[in-house]
Amino acid sequence: MRKLGCAVIAIVALLGLAGGGWFAAGWYGSSQVSEDTQFVVSSGSSLTSVARALEAEGHIASADAFLLRAKILGGGDPVQAGEFMLPAGVSPARILETFQKGDVIRRFVTIPEGMPSILVHERLMAEPLLTGEIPVPEEGSVLPDTYDFERGEERTKVLARMQVAMRNFLAEAWPKRQQDIAVSSPEEAVILAAIVEKETGISSERQRVAGLYSNRVKKNMLLQADPTIIYPITKGKPLGRRIRQSEIAAVNDYNTYTMTGLPKGPITNPGRASIEAVLNPAKTSSLYMVADGKGGHVFADSLEEHNANVDRWFALRRERGEM
Known part of the structure; x- marks a missing residue:
């Protein structure tokens, strides 16, 4: 009887070990994810709803089995919202860990320097992975950069x-401005920087362009900036197309050919370098x-010097067949 009892105990132990091994293998072994797959955990999702979604998409065999193993063998941290990458053959244990502590897949959208708000709006609305509607943002309110989402x-x-980002940059840059510059507020700095942004794409001359326009503002001269x-x-x-004479002569709140001072608002979203150039313009006597x-x-x-430069520019354009 003693031998029989020992045998029964041994058999039960073996069955327990086998069951435990099976239970663990279902957690640490491969899942049914057949290829690298992107999976989205919606905001506010519970582990139960995530497990149901995994089962519905065929990534695990049973949501109930996943939840039982997660309760016994998994960590207790909540799942994160976001999009995650599940590698082919990933274990259920690794799936849970990914949702709890893994990196969310980040997407990116770039707003280049000098992109006007109407095009910022179009770019964001054209991004299919974003949701909801937005109005055209206020001109000059967006800081050009690459943003993740x-x-x-x-x-x-x-x-x-x-x-x-724009407000924070202005708050940081404004106190570092030179004394006696042509603008009296961060808002005016953005307005003038937008003109500088549109007038030159050459980084080496940006501060000089800013200095030139600052000189004209201080002298109450027409800025005569074509982008306005x-x-x-x-x-x-x-x-x-080319600008028409009637458009050059148009009187409005932006056209700096028919008004002195700054336009009523920015004409684009200037980048950091153009704003910094306006806040720290080159010391120059240039006006043209x-x-x-x-x-x-x-x-x-x-x-007089400017007119000679214009004559040379026109001669060059005629040589190129542009006039």
């Missing part, structure tokens, strides 16, 4: 981060500039 995130939240003619017509989109034919500008202190 999660699948299914609301466009309002992404836009809000872009606008907070275009903005009321297209809201910052490319004009696609014209294209040099190589992507930059030729600067002049006097109208």
